[in-house]
Structure formats: structure tokens, C-alpha cells
Amino acid sequence: xxxxxxxxxxxxxxxxxxxxxxxxxxxxxxxxxxxxxxxxxxxxxxxxxxxxxxxxxxxxxxxxxxxxxxxxxxxxxxxxxxxxxxxxxxxxxxxxxxxxxxxxxxxxxxxxxxxxxxxxxxxxxxxxxxxxxxxxxxxxxxxxxxxxxxxxxxxxxxxxxxxxxxxxxxxxxxxxxxxxxxxxxxxxxxxxxxxxxxxxxxxxxxxxxxxxxxxxxxxxxxxxxxxxxxxxxxxxxxxxxxxxxxxxxxxxxxxxxxxxxxxxxxxxxxxxxxxxxxxxxxxxxxxxxxxxxxxxxxxxxxxxxxxxxxxxxxxxxxxxxxxxxxxxxxxxxxxxxxxxxxxxxxxxxxxxxxxxxxxxxxxxxxxxxxxxxxxxxxx
Amino acid sequence: xxxxxxxxxxxxxxxxxxxxxxxxxxxxxxxxxxxxxxxxxxxxxxxxxxxxxxxxxxxxxxxxxxxxxxxxxxxxxxxxxxxxxxxxxxxxxxxxxxxxxxxxxxxxxxxxxxxxxxxxxxxxxxxxxxxxxxxxxxxxxxxxxxxxxxxxxxxxxxxxxxxxxxxxxxxxxxxxxxxxxxxxxxxxxxxxxxxxxxxxxxxxxxxxxxxxxxxxxxxxxxxxxxxxxxxxxxxxxxxxxxxxxxxxxxxxxxxxxxxxxxxxxxxxxxxxxxxxxxxxxxxxxxxxxxxxxxxxxxxxxxxxxxxxxxxxxxxxxxxxxxxxxxxxxxxxxxxxxxxxxxxxxxxxxxxxxxxxxxxxxxxxxxxxxxxxxxxxxxxxxxxxxxxxxxxxxxxxxxxxxxxxxxxxxxxxxxxxxxxxxxxxxxxxxxxxxxxxxxxxxxxxxxxxxxxxxxxxxxxxxxxxxxxxxxxxxxxxxxxxxxxxxxxxxxxxxxxxxxxxxxxxxxxxxxxxxxxxxxxxxxxxxxxxxxxxxxxxxxxxxxxxxxxxxxx
Ligand code: SF4
Ligand code: SF4
Numbered sequence: 029x030x031x032x033x034x035x036x037x038x039x040x041x042x043x044x045x046x047x048x049x050x051x052x053x054x055x056x057x058x059x060x061x062x063x064x065x066x067x068x069x070x071x072x073x074x075x076x077x078x079x080x081x082x083x084x085x086x087x088x089x090x091x092x093x094x095x096x097x098x099x100x101x102x103x104x105x106x107x108x109x110x111x112x113x114x115x116x117x118x119x120x121x122x123x124x125x126x127x128x129x130x131x132x133x134x135x136x137x138x139x140x141x142x143x144x145x146x147x148x149x150x151x152x153x154x155x156x157x158x159x160x161x162x163x164x165x166x167x168x169x170x171x172x173x174x175x176x177x178x179x180x181x182x183x184x185x186x187x188x189x190x191x192x193x194x195x196x197x198x199x200x201x202x203x204x205x206x207x208x209x210x211x212x213x214x215x216x217x218x219x220x221x222x223x224x225x226x227x228x229x230x231x232x233x234x235x236x237x238x239x240x241x242x243x244x245x246x247x248x249x250x251x252x253x254x255x256x257x258x259x260x261x262x263x264x265x266x267x268x269x270x271x272x273x274x275x276x277x278x279x280x281x282x283x284x285x286x287x288x289x290x291x292x293x294x295x296x297x298x299x300x301x302x303x304x305x306x307x308x309x310x311x312x313x314x315x316x317x318x319x320x321x322x323x324x325x326x327x328x329x330x331x332x333x334x335x336x337x338x339x340x341x342x343x344x345x346x347x348x349x350x351x352x353x354x355x356x357x358x359x360x361x362x363x364x365x366x367x368x369x370x371x372x373x374x375x376x377x378x379x380x381x382x383x384x385x386x387x388x389x390x391x392x393x394x395x396x397x398x399x400x401x402x403x404x405x406x407x
Numbered sequence: 408x409x410x411x412x413x414x415x416x417x418x419x420x421x422x423x424x425x426x427x428x429x430x431x432x433x434x435x436x437x438x439x440x441x442x443x444x445x446x447x448x449x450x451x452x453x454x455x456x457x458x459x460x461x462x463x464x465x466x467x468x469x470x471x472x473x474x475x476x477x478x479x480x481x482x483x484x485x486x487x488x489x490x491x492x493x494x495x496x497x498x499x500x501x502x503x504x505x506x507x508x509x510x511x512x513x514x515x516x517x518x519x520x521x522x523x524x525x526x527x528x529x530x531x532x533x534x535x536x537x538x539x540x541x542x543x544x545x546x547x548x549x550x551x552x553x554x555x556x557x558x559x560x561x562x563x564x565x566x567x568x569x570x571x572x573x574x575x576x577x578x579x580x581x582x583x584x585x586x587x588x589x590x591x592x593x594x595x596x597x598x599x600x601x602x603x604x605x606x607x608x609x610x611x612x613x614x615x616x617x618x619x620x621x622x623x624x625x626x627x628x629x630x631x632x633x634x635x636x637x638x639x640x641x642x643x644x645x646x647x648x649x650x651x652x653x654x655x656x657x658x659x660x661x662x663x664x665x666x667x668x669x670x671x672x673x674x675x676x677x678x679x680x681x682x683x684x685x686x687x688x689x690x691x692x693x694x695x696x697x698x699x700x701x702x703x704x705x706x707x708x709x710x711x712x713x714x715x716x717x718x719x720x721x722x723x724x725x726x727x728x729x730x731x732x733x734x735x736x737x738x739x740x741x742x743x744x745x746x747x748x749x750x751x752x753x754x755x756x757x758x759x760x761x762x763x764x765x766x767x768x769x770x771x772x773x774x775x776x777x778x779x780x781x782x783x784x785x786x787x788x789x790x791x792x793x794x795x796x797x798x799x800x801x802x803x804x805x806x807x808x809x810x811x812x813x814x815x816x817x818x819x820x821x822x823x824x825x826x827x828x829x830x831x832x833x834x835x836x837x838x839x840x841x842x843x844x845x846x847x848x849x850x851x852x853x854x855x856x857x858x859x860x861x862x863x864x865x866x867x868x869x870x871x872x873x874x875x876x877x878x879x880x881x882x883x884x885x886x887x888x889x890x891x892x893x894x895x896x897x898x899x900x901x902x903x904x905x906x907x908x909x910x911x912x913x914x915x916x917x918x919x920x921x922x923x924x925x926x927x928x929x930x931x932x933x934x935x936x937x938x939x940x941x942x943x944x945x946x947x948x949x950x951x952x953x954x955x956x957x958x
Contacts, residue, residue, distance in 0.1 A: 238927060241936065246824065275576070309598055310825065312568070312825050317930060
């Protein structure tokens with residue numbers, strides 16, 4: 029099963045930290061890939077937060093296609109970051125031509141544009157680039173959004189981290205999601221690698237999404253640009269998050285009610301029972317059947333973990349003031365936040381949505397059954 | 408020697424031409440007469456024979472030829488009294504002395520249109536091939552990252568919705584202090600949470616009082632004791648008035664069809680109803696006989712039927728093939744759905760049922776635009792009936808699998824797959840696989856399925872099969888007392904036993920559905936449209952249904 033490791037920190041951290049946590053959970057992943065999303069970027073990115081970052085991998089030809097396309101659309105490169113690739117003997121990673129992390133200025137015509145219009149432009153651009161490079165696999169684009177960098181590559185996570193030179197030249201960030209893949213999709217495809225990103229929302233998941241096809245078809249039928257791809261059954265979790273928050277405008281806690289709705293009789297304890305009943309019927313196609321553990325990041329940077337009732341071995345959330353880890357295994361958490369008070373660790377049960385806001389001062393546990401919130405202060 | 412003229416049997420049928428031939432054992436038979444008295448079609452009768460026997464008797468026996476007269480059971484060679492293979496005679500015979508045998512080389516099809524009248528019958532499509540539903544297998548076993556579920560111990564929710572689910576974008580919701588609250592009082596269509604296998608429409612007139620009572624009791628027990636919310640459709644022709652005004656009405660879908668039989672009584676009973684019905688089904692077509700209306704023969708219109716239907720006794724009750732007050736199906740659907748919804752103040756899901764057809768999509772698209780339409784029922788060619796022309800039964804209609812799939816995928820295209828539930832019927836459990844057929848249709852996109860013939864066979868021992876066994880439901884002579892109004896026959900059927908079997912069937916189907924869903928890792932929601940779970944070993948079928956091919 030895939031291993032998940034996310035860190036929320038008050039300080040900028042290197043992505044190697046969650047990667048090292050993944051390393052301790054190695055038994056569970058076969059090293060078939062690493063996916064990284066970094067949000068709230070530091071270092072050279074810190075002063076450039078409003079500029080959208082394009083994270084992509086291209087061939088030489090694809091690189092030119094991409095550049096031409098971006099110029100044509102009026103995007104101007106503001107800044108480039110390139111991984112300092114390190115290929116050592118024995119490394120199994122197949123180096124590709126170009127790993128691209130480019131910051132762009134919006135086209136001039138978008139100077140007065142609303143954030144909605146800008147978001148639509150970024151999504152459309154990402155999808156068009158993806159389409160341009162899909163047939164000949166010359167362009168693979170992961171995200172195009174301000175203050176977010178995505179890196180993905182096939183191989184052992186630690187090796188991939190070193191390959192990208194993240195140990196020496198990291199993209200620092202306050203929120204980092206790392207996923208070590210257990211390949212369940214047979215052909216290793218970079219688009220099948222978590223975390224998945226859409227318009228500021230991202231998730232990574234482990235387990236098997238048995239309701240994948242109906243969910244995919246339902247999302248695909250909502251008429252939302254960007255609900256495409258689905259090389260992995262986990263991509264739908266990111267899109268459901270986007271759909272719940274952005275399209276329907278529901279508060280974050282309702283993500284839990286969408287993917288794992290309460291039973292009819294359980295709803296009665298909630299003040300919003302009448303709405304829950306309607307939601308359950310209307311959103312039936314988005315009910316996941318698991319078993320899945322989902323770690324996600326909301327548009328405002330709140331990181332959360334939740335799972336369905338079938339997920340028999342829960343993930344864990346725990347940490348110290350200013351540094352909280354979300355891990356699929358507790359050994360990862362011990363690696364990432366060694367000195368923490370383990371009595372504050374939270375293993376989310378089937379009704380829990382565990383949340384940590386940027387700054388990582390406290391852990392909030394929202395209980396779906398009665399809608400209450402409990403807070404664990406990290407001192 | 409007889410004259411040549413007397414041996415000329417042209418223009419006469421022989422026993423070898425008949426579909427079922429009786430084998431009678433002279434030695435075992437004690438001439439009790441039970442078989443001839445139960446035969447529903449008088450295909451056998453007591454006869455006498457004259458036989459030459461050689462006898463040797465006396466002190467110095469000398470073989471002599473004598474002629475003796477004896478009694479026997481004779482099969483009648485009359486096409487109108489042909490043996491229908493029901494084997495009721497065999498069942499009552501204490502000596503196992505009589506049995507009907509299917510004659511595969513019979514010539515019945517060539518002679519059943521005597522007097523220029525095409526062959527009419529009840530029952531099912533006489534097609535013995537394995538149906539597509541039976542060819543579908545569940546091949547996506549959850550082995551990937553987590554073991555499959557335990558059907559016996561895990562918590563399952565085998566429920567579906569009858570009624571229109573608003574698309575989430577249209578839910579009247581506002582956000583206040585991080586809570587979702589109702590926004591205004593807009594129309595929320597009524598929705599019922601039900602078990603995904605329903606009993607399809609079979610009318611009070613078509614079924615005997617004991618059969619109907621048995622089904623109704625079984626349904627009530629399932630809901631109230633077993634907590635399995637199975638609902639049943641009345642078929643055309645109303646409902647016993649006592650039941651209409653009982654608290655059990657909520658387990659029944661009232662059907663309105665082109666004859667509107669029983670509806671005067673239903674509408675007048677509305678003020679006295681204790682609860683709302685589960686739904687209203689508007690029948691536009693029936694899978695077994697597309698393009699035909701209903702027909703209840705005069706002989707079945709006894710006093711109690713006449714009262715329920717609001718008609719005189721002993722008259723043929725023919726429903727026209729179409730709703731004659733309406734100009735087009737669009738108009739019919741729009742007006743009738745609205746009118747029926749209004750009758751119950753929009754508290755009851757109202758939906759049309761059509762026969763499976765290439766043009767189902769047009770009806771579907773029309774419904775998708777009608778905010779009051781609660782579902783669409785599609786009845787495939789393997790649906791059953793009480794009375795129809797043989798040609799309609801055998802040759803008309805569309806198989807349910809591809810029809811349903813096409814409709815579902817079209818709903819996916821317009822994003823209404825959860826908004827407008829599809830109910831599939833026609834051949835569910837045709838070969839005895841009720842739960843497997845239901846699960847296959849659900850994974851192809853049905854929200855639920857209807858069964859009719861299956862329940863008649865399982866709950867009341869209906870004898871019909873695809874070799875045209877029995878299938879005389881139209882004649883009022885049903886040997887099992889299922890489709891007759893003749894009290895001498897239907898009193899053989901014990902309503903309590905029917906009810907018990909109805910309960911058995913659904914309790915078992917509930918378990919079997921879980922046995923199918925568990926290894927596929929599905930338990931919280933019905934796997935509607937989970938087409939990756941299905942495979943078939945016929946490449947053309949796989950392509951048409953857009954599912955996997957596996958061999
Ligand atoms: S099988 Fe049925 S129809 Fe045939 S002789 Fe026996 S009772 Fe009569
Ligand atoms: S047993 Fe009755 S219901 Fe069944 S086929 Fe014969 S006549 Fe019809």
C-alpha cells in the first residue's frame with residue numbers, strides 16, 4: 029500500500045524531511061515512485077508568492093512546444109528553479125530531459141482579472157499543455173498555481189529526493205506532501221502518482237477506491253474544467269475536495285460528509301441533519317467505498333486527514349507546536365517529529381476529520397457524528 | 408379390414424405433433440381419476456379400450472383368444488385441449504403412473520392459429536438460451552491493496568432511491584457559521600429509500616386473491632419485521648379498498664395504465680388514506696408485449712375484481728395500447744406526471760415505465776428535463792405477462808441489458824445519472840439467478856430492478872418455462888391458482904405459504920447481494936454503474952455494454 033507523509037510547519041522545511049519519514053515506512057511501498065507537493069514556499073520563492081508556478085517534465089521537443097505555447101499565450105517567465113540533478117552509480121532512476129519549475133507573470137490582459145478568471149486561465153493552460161504533450165509523452169504537467177511546486181519521478185523515494193538534489197538545494201516550504209508509491213497501476217505513469225492537485229486543493233490517498241468508476245463518471249459529468257485524467261483511482265479525492273469546496277461552496281468539514289456520509293439514524297444528532305439527508309442522496313455517487321485514508325490540503329492551507337470505516341489501520345497525526353506530521357504509519361511520524369508528546373497523537377477513527385491549520389499550533393478533531401470540534405493544543 | 412378412406416388422417420393432428428405427450432403406465436395406474444380431474448385443460452380423459460388377450464384357464468387349459476374391455480387414461484388429440492406439460496397430473500398421481508414428456512419435434516407452432524386467430528398465451532418469451540444477464544460475471548475482486556470484505560460480518564447498506572435526487576448544484580443550501588442550512592422552501596422531489604429488488608406490476612385481476620394476498624403479506628412482513636424495505640407494484644387495476652386505506656399502502660406502487668382501471672376508486676380513497684403509496688407508476692409499455700394494452704378476460708372479472716376496478720362483472724377489460732387521451736408521449740409524460748404528483752400534493756414519486764426499445768433514449772431525455780419525473784422504468788423483452796399474442800411475447804421488444812446501459816451512459820453524459828434513477832426489468836431471475844442478475848443490472852447502471860415471473864415461480868410454484876410449459880395464465884385455468892379467479896382453483900394456493908416464500912426470497916437475495924458486493928469491496932453504497940466490476944466472455948457484448956472482456 030502507498031505510504032503517505034505530510035508535514036505542516038511554522039518554519040520553512042526541506043522536502044527531504046517527509047521523504048526520510050517515508051524511508052522508515054519502506055516496508056509498505058515498493059519504491060516505484062515519489063510524488064511531492066510543496067506549498068507556501070520559502071527561499072527564492074518567498075518573495076514571488078503571487079506568480080503561478082508551472083511544474084512539469086518535458087522532453088527536449090516538448091520543452092520547445094511548451095515555451096512556444098506559453099509565449100503565445102502571453103505568459104512571461106519571471107523566475108526559474110531547476111533541480112540540481114545528481115545521478116550516482118547504481119541509481120535506477122531514468123533521467124528525463126527537462127524538469128521544469130517556472131514562475132510566470134500573468135499575460136498582460138489579465139492584469140485586471142479577478143482571481144476566478146486567473147484560476148480558470150491557469151487550469152485551462154495546464155490542461156492544454158497536458159493535451160499538447162500527451163500523445164507523444166513530450167510534456168507532463170503536474171500543477172500550475174501560485175506558491176505550489178510539484179515534483180514527481182519514478183524510483184525509490186529517497187533516491188528520487190537525492191536525484192533532485194533536494195538534500196543540498198531544496199525547495200523549502202511550510203507544507204510538504206510526499207507519497208511513496210506502491211505500484212498498483214501496473215504501467216508506471218507519472219500522472220498516476222499522488223499527490224493530485226487542482227486549483228489550490230490537493231490530496232494523496234492510500235488504499236483502494238472500489239467505487240472509482242462511478243465517481244469518475246460523476247465528476248466527469250459535472251461540467252467542471254479539470255476533472256480529467258484519472259490515471260489513478262486516487263485522483264478523484266482531490267477533485268471531490270475541489271467540487272465540495274469550490275463548486276458547491278461547502279465548508280471543509282462537509283468533505284467528510286460527502287465521501288463518507290453518516291447513516292440515516294446517525295445524522296439525527298447533527299444540527300444540520302435535514303441537509304445531510306439531502307446531501308447524501310444528491311451526492312450518492314461520490315460516496316467512497318474505501319478502504320482509504322485521505323490526506324488533503326484545503327485552499328487556505330489547512331491540512332487534514334480522514335478515512336472511511338473500512339480502513340482498519342488508521343493513519344496518524346501528531347507533532348509539536350509548529351511542526352505536525354500526517355503519516356500513514358506511526359514510525360514515519362516518530363522519524364519526522366521525534367520529540368513529540370505521543371499522548372497527543374491522533375489516530376482518526378471513522379467519524380473523525382483531523383485538521384491542522386497553517387502554523388501548526390494545534391490539532392483539531394472534528395467529529396462527524398455530532399458535529400463537535402475538539403482541539404489539542406501543542407503548547 | 409377397414410376401408411382406405413377410413414385411414415385417411417390428413418388434416419388431423421397426431422400425438423407426435425403436440426408439444427407434450429403423456430406417458431401413462433397401465434400397470435401402475437389404479438384408475439383413481441385424480442389426474443383427469445386436476446388437468447386444467449382436459450388434455451386427458453378416462454377412456455375405454457378393447458384388447459385381444461390370450462387366456463388359458465380351466466383344468467385342461469387351452470389357449471383361447473378373448474376380447475376384453477378395460478379403462479385407461481387417454482390423451483386428447485385436440486389442439487385446443489393439448490397437454491401443456493404442467494405435470495399437475497403427475498403431482499397428484501399416488502402411483503407415479505403418469506408423466507408429460509416434452510416433444511422437441513412438435514408441430515404446434517404451425518397449427519396454433521386455428522380459425523385465423525393468432526396464438527395467445529401468458530407467461531414469458533419462449534427462448535431457452537442463456538440471457539446476457541446470466542453471462543455477466545463479477546470479476547473485479549478486491550485483492551489489490553486490501554482484502555475483500557466479509558459478507559457475513561461487515562456492515563452493508565443494500566438500499567436504493569426511488570425518486571428524483573436533486574443535483575448537488577441545485578440543493579437549496581446556504582452556509583451560516585460553518586454549517587449548511589436550508590435556504591428557502593423550494594420543491595424537493597419526494598424520494599423513497601428502498602431495497603433494490605422490487606416486485607414488478609402484477610394486477611389484482613391477473614393474480615388470484617390468494618396470490619395477491621400472499622405477496623402483500625410477504626411485503627409487509629419484510630418491511631416491518633425483517634427491515635428489508637421491499638416494495639411492490641400493483642399493476643393496472645387498482646387495489647383492494649381495505650389495503651388502500653391501510654397503513655401498508657406505503658409499501659405499494661400504484662400503477663396507472665391506459666385503461667385507468669381502478670383509479671376512480673383510488674382517487675376517491677385518497678382522503679381516507681392513512682399514508683402515501685410508495686410511488687405511482689405510469690405504464691406506457693410492457694416488455695412482454697410492446698404495443699399491446701392489457702387484457703383481463705371476462706371470465707376473470709368476478710364480483711370482487713369488478714368492484715376494485717369499478718366496472719361491471721364478466722366483461723372483457725381491454726386497456727388500449729396507448730393512453731388515448733394523450734397526443735404524444737412527451738405530452739402524456741408531462742401531463743400525467745404532473746397530474747399524479749398533484750393528486751398527492753407532490754409527496755409521492757411518479758414515474759413512467761416503458762417497454763425496452765431502441766427509442767428509449769428519447770423518452771429518457773424528455774424525462775431528464777421534467778423536474779417532476781421521479782425515475783424511468785424500462786421493461787425488457789424477457790418480461791412476463793398474463794395475456795398476450797405469442798408473436799408479441801416471442802418477437803417484440805428490446806433486451807434489457809444494452810437498453811439500460813445505453814440509457815445510463817446517456818445520463819452520465821448529461822450528468823443526471825444520480826438525478827433520474829433507472830429501474831430495469833425483464834428477465835431478472837429468468838434462470839433462477841435473481842440476485843446475480845439484479846447486481847449485474849445495477850453495475851450496468853440500474854438503481855434497482857423488478858422481478859415478476861421469478862417471484863411467481865419461487866413463491867407460488869408457477870410452472871411456466873421457456874419450453875412453453877403451462878403458460879396458460881390468460882385462460883383463468885392456472886393450475887397453481889396464481890393467475891385465476893376461479894375459487895375452486897385458487898383455494899389450492901395458501902396465501903401464508905406464498906408470504907413465507909416471498910420473505911425467504913428477499914432475505915436470501917439480500918444475503919446473496921452482499922456475497923456479490925463484499926468481494927468487490929462495496930458495502931456503503933449500491934455499486935450503481937460500477938461497470939469495471941463486470942466481465943463477459945463475448946467480445947461483442949463486452950463492446951456494446953462497454954465492460955471488460957474476459958475469458
Ligand atoms: S401435464 Fe398438465 S395438461 Fe398435461 S395432462 Fe397432465 S395435468 Fe393435463
Ligand atoms: S402456473 Fe399459472 S401462472 Fe404459472 S404459467 Fe401456469 S398458468 Fe401461468
